Amino acid sequence: MTSLTIGLIGILAFLALIALRMPIAIAMALAGFAGFSFMVSPQAALNMVAKEMYSNLSSYSLSVIPMFVWMGFLAYYSGIGTKLYIFAYKLIGHYPGGLAIATQVACAVFGAICGSNTATAATMGAIALPEMKKYKYDTSLATASVAAGGVLGVLIPPSVIFIVYGMATEQSVGKLFMAGILPGILLMLLYIAAIYILTLRNPSLGPAGPKSNWRERIDAMRGGLGEVLFVFVLSIGGLFAGWFTPTEAGAVGAAGVLGVSLVERRLSWEGFKKSLVDTTRTSAMIMFMVAGAVMFGRFMAVSRVPFELANWAGALALPSFAIMAIIIFIYLVLGCLIDALALVLLTIPIFYPVAVTTLGYDPIWFGVIIVMVVAMGVITPPVGMNVYIIKGIVPDVPLEVIFKGVWPFLIAILVCIAMLMVFPQIATFLPGLLSK
Amino acid sequence: MKRFSGLVTGLSRVLDQAAGFFLVATMVLIVVNILLRTIFKTPVFGAFEYVGLLTALVIGLSLAYCGVQNAHIDISLVVDWLPARLRDIISVLINIISMCFLAVSAWYVGAYASSMMDSGLVSPTTQMPTYPFVYLIALGMFVYCLVLLVRSIESIMKAAFNR
Numbered sequence: 001m002t003s004l005t006i007g008l009i010g011i012l013a014f015l016a017l018i019a020l021r022m023p024i025a026i027a028m029a030l031a032g033f034a035g036f037s038f039m040v041s042p043q044a045a046l047n048m049v050a051k052e053m054y055s056n057l058s059s060y061s062l063s064v065i066p067m068f069v070w071m072g073f074l075a076y077y078s079g080i081g082t083k084l085y086i087f088a089y090k091l092i093g094h095y096p097g098g099l100a101i102a103t104q105v106a107c108a109v110f111g112a113i114c115g116s117n118t119a120t121a122a123t124m125g126a127i128a129l130p131e132m133k134k135y136k137y138d139t140s141l142a143t144a145s146v147a148a149g150g151v152l153g154v155l156i157p158p159s160v161i162f163i164v165y166g167m168a169t170e171q172s173v174g175k176l177f178m179a180g181i182l183p184g185i186l187l188m189l190l191y192i193a194a195i196y197i198l199t200l201r202n203p204s205l206g207p208a209g210p211k212s213n214w215r216e217r218i219d220a221m222r223g224g225l226g227e228v229l230f231v232f233v234l235s236i237g238g239l240f241a242g243w244f245t246p247t248e249a250g251a252v253g254a255a256g257v258l259g260v261s262l263v264e265r266r267l268s269w270e271g272f273k274k275s276l277v278d279t280t281r282t283s284a285m286i287m288f289m290v291a292g293a294v295m296f297g298r299f300m301a302v303s304r305v306p307f308e309l310a311n312w313a314g315a316l317a318l319p320s321f322a323i324m325a326i327i328i329f330i331y332l333v334l335g336c337l338i339d340a341l342a343l344v345l346l347t348i349p350i351f352y353p354v355a356v357t358t359l360g361y362d363p364i365w366f367g368v369i370i371v372m373v374v375a376m377g378v379i380t381p382p383v384g385m386n387v388y389i390i391k392g393i394v395p396d397v398p399l400e401v402i403f404k405g406v407w408p409f410l411i412a413i414l415v416c417i418a419m420l421m422v423f424p425q426i427a428t429f430l431p432g433l434l435s436k
Numbered sequence: 437m438k439r440f441s442g443l444v445t446g447l448s449r450v451l452d453q454a455a456g457f458f459l460v461a462t463m464v465l466i467v468v469n470i471l472l473r474t475i476f477k478t479p480v481f482g483a484f485e486y487v488g489l490l491t492a493l494v495i496g497l498s499l500a501y502c503g504v505q506n507a508h509i510d511i512s513l514v515v516d517w518l519p520a521r522l523r524d525i526i527s528v529l530i531n532i533i534s535m536c537f538l539a540v541s542a543w544y545v546g547a548y549a550s551s552m553m554d555s556g557l558v559s560p561t562t563q564m565p566t567y568p569f570v571y572l573i574a575l576g577m578f579v580y581c582l583v584l585l586v587r588s589i590e591s592i593m594k595a596a597f598n599r
Binding site: 047342 | 501
């Protein structure tokens with residue numbers, strides 16, 4: 001049997017295991033172990049598993065993950081999101097669809113201190129949904145706008161998916177974070193345009209709320225926006241300025257959110273303890289999966305599947321954008337079935353060499369595209385994570401109603417991806433400044 | 437069985453609380469290091485290494501409780517379509533395979549730690565022995581194994597009961 005055949009059998013065995021509901025981390029480690037034993041030796045495979053387990057868990061560069069995850073959960077439990085939403089809606093709530101638009105603005109700003117799409121959707125859902133219900137917003141529009149708003153949380157730095165992509169491809173986390181800013185703002189504007197068009201055509205979807213005066217708006221600015229800006233400038237700003245490593249930026253961000261919440265007495269002892277439990281759980285899930293993916297990647301490397309695939313794609317008589325479109329399509333399909341982080345870890349060893357080495361696409365730009373494409377999966381059926389989170393907040397709303405409202409936002413994401421394909425500078429401009 | 441399951445859950449929770457403590461410690465260490473570096477120009481010696489080792493504890497010790505909370509991501513989509521009986525049998529098999537693989541891995545991580553101890557391996561900067569950290573990762577994996585053992589027994593009982 002050639003090494004290529006063993007590699008392909010390994011991939012199939014792995015897919016069978018995850019289809020039978022083995023945790024993805026264990027399935028990757030097991031398939032990696034089995035393949036490596038077959039191709040090298042069982043003893044070498046056992047040593048590889050032990051060594052990778054220790055070296056990945058104790059890696060300084062991976063220690064960035066628990067720090068940024070904690071920062072996000074502290075922001076979630078501190079209630080900073082509530083203040084942000086109130087500010088945004090005092091500013092624009094009196095326009096048709098204004099509360100849904102305010103949700104997008106609040107999600108984008110909250111995304112600046114939270115790196116997870118589910119935490120962003122959960123935070124904003126708990127605040128924005130009751131308000132939109134009060135003003136008789138269409139349930140589909142209200143719920144879908146929050147679910148989709150969560151995607152802004154991963155595009156705007158910090159972002160856990162960017163960190164994992166950076167680890168898997170050895171790209172700078174700082175550059176990736178910077179690359180996400182403009183696409184994040186662009187996507188927010190496209191979301192707003194989508195809501196505007198929907199409510200223009202049918203004003204009953206999002207009736208106007210009460211108008212606030214400027215004094216109320218300025219009052220609402222206190223206690224939310226200022227704190228977020230302070231923490232963002234300190235943590236992400238420090239990373240961009242080169243003062244901090246990504247891990248340090250995460251720790252400074254967590255300390256910043258914690259400090260602000262303690263000074264303003266927003267965070268209870270219970271909330272603090274919950275933030276720790278949520279952080280250790282999420283970090284263990286992510287880092288165990290990273291370790292599993294590394295083991296699987298070691299097997300893939302000895303089987304030469306990724307290299308052969310990259311060579312094959314390079315020899316295809318198709319223009320490079322067509323191959324890229326095929327890759328994006330594959331991600332869209334898989335994104336509907338597999339969790340975003342797991343999908344990035346699984347597919348990067350296979351598609352990254354094709355896109356970057358063979359086709360010559362910019363690795364930072366490809367990262368932004370990947371984050372957007374896999375993020376679509378969190379709002380598409382059947383396993384759209386954000387939709388389930390919103391369902392958890394409003395259990396009486398059927399899933400179909402939420403999924404029905406999602407399509408204008410999906411179109412907005414697709415338009416954003418298309419714009420990034422045509423104008424890659426949207427993603428590469430800011431990181432380009434960093435390297436000068 | 438209930439007592440054993442309660443014991444495993446309790447043990448996992450204690451490890452997770454320790455992981456939470458090490459998470460706070462990591463953050464404090466990093467922030468103190470930045471402050472000392474900026475204000476007094478004297479960073480904490482070997483902070484880089486301590487952060488990595490502490491992170492190993494944060495993750496290693498929280499693996500089991502993450503399993504208790506069913507938070508290790510899996511895909512239920514395909515299995516959900518199958519008849520209940522077949523689903524139960526698959527669940528038994530997958531739990532047992534996962535448990536066995538994790539047990540072997542935990543054992544070898546432990547063996548790796550003891551080889552580090554025997555050879556007197558220390559971290560490059562602070563010259564600190566690294567084997568205790570590796571043993572603790574093995575412990576975390578072993579307790580996660582126990583969580584999967586409980587799951588396996590539960591799934592066997594469910595499969596038998598459903599018949």
